[in-house]
Amino acid sequence: MQEPQKLKKSDRTRLAILTAAGTLFAQNGFDRTTVRDIAAEAGADPALVVRYFGGKEALFVQSADFSLGLEALPPIATSELGQTLAGHFLDVWEGERAGGLPVLLRSASSNELAAERMREIFGKQVAPFLRTYLPADQIPTRAALISSLLLGVALGRYILKLPPLVALTRQQIVSLIGQTLQTLAFGDIAGDKGETAVS
């Protein structure tokens, strides 16, 4: 038997592979990451990837599994919804638990599997979160718009690395994106009957 702390040998390499996969998928996306690279990074054999995870696609799905953690947020004043959301999103992205988010964003543009997971995560996690703050019929639209903004910022700052976006401090992003999220969440929607409301 092994100490309760230590894992079984097989589970350790299993974890090593999963970790390596997370790193490489997040770095290079699904297509440009090879099973051989993952195995090398994990100090294991490519065959073990198949043995333990069933194949590259299945490993990717596991690597892309994560949560936005919105349900853990304490109740928020409506006027600070945007800032809180922006700050939380930055925390998730830059924190340890980010794992799956960069993985997905790197691959969602060219991989339908990743795109579907992305739709699912943002559809099923952002929308319920807005339940408290918005009328039910507006939620899907607002959730999608908010998700798009957050993904756009992540794309610009972490993937494309647009220099001015990288240079911004956390405080600046929270402030500006916070205001913007408020607009997206509570701004007027121009219906087909209504007039456009400017400024």
Added chain:
Amino acid sequence: MQEPQKLKKSDRTRLAILTAAGTLFAQNGFDRTTVRDIAAEAGADPALVVRYFGGKEALFVQSADFSLGLEALPPIATSELGQTLAGHFLDVWEGERAGGLPVLLRSASSNELAAERMREIFGKQVAPFLRTYLPADQIPTRAALISSLLLGVALGRYILKLPPLVALTRQQIVSLIGQTLQTLAFGDIAGDKGETAVS
């Protein structure tokens, strides 16, 4: 000799290849598009792709060449900057000339070449456009934020195809994203000295 209308035979297949490349790159991204697929779609031989364009990468670069066309926009009232920008961006994306934009967005997440082109285009086209409306020192930051929002919307609506985003009418998007762009362009930036300005 050929009519001045018709192109030389070689230029016709050259164009066919370029068109096919645009379609497939925009549909599947760089990695998942093969030279053989492009040639098949164009009704040509894979070897011709190399002959006429020098290789897959060079063909991709040509396919991804495009302009946002911001310099052609007439002068805009400051209060309508966001709406105009949003509308124009939708036009570009859905118009014939969009070509390079979907191509880039599909590949920029996992292809450094595409990412660099994206940085260049948005850096060199959005920033100058804002010259008239914003103080010089704020332009790079605002341009990057605006670009991120636009890319996020494009990602959500055209790539991920988030259902609520796809369902929105042009008018609704212009209105909501317009307001949001106004916020991004003219909202307060919380400096390290200044206070955060909410609502």
Added chain:
DNA sequence: CATGTATATCAACAATCGTTGACTTTATGA
């Protein structure tokens, strides 16, 4: 028609990919 050039075709290359199955090594338990 004959000749030379432009254009297109074809087969094949070397490399890389995910995956497989047989094999060896290591650990476990009676």
Added chain:
DNA sequence: TCATAAAGTCAACGATTGTTGATATACATG
């Protein structure tokens, strides 16, 4: 100790990739 199962190694497979060079066809010009 010895038999059994777990864990890991290895070589190879079939498929696909971008690219190449030799060869064939079409076309213009003399």
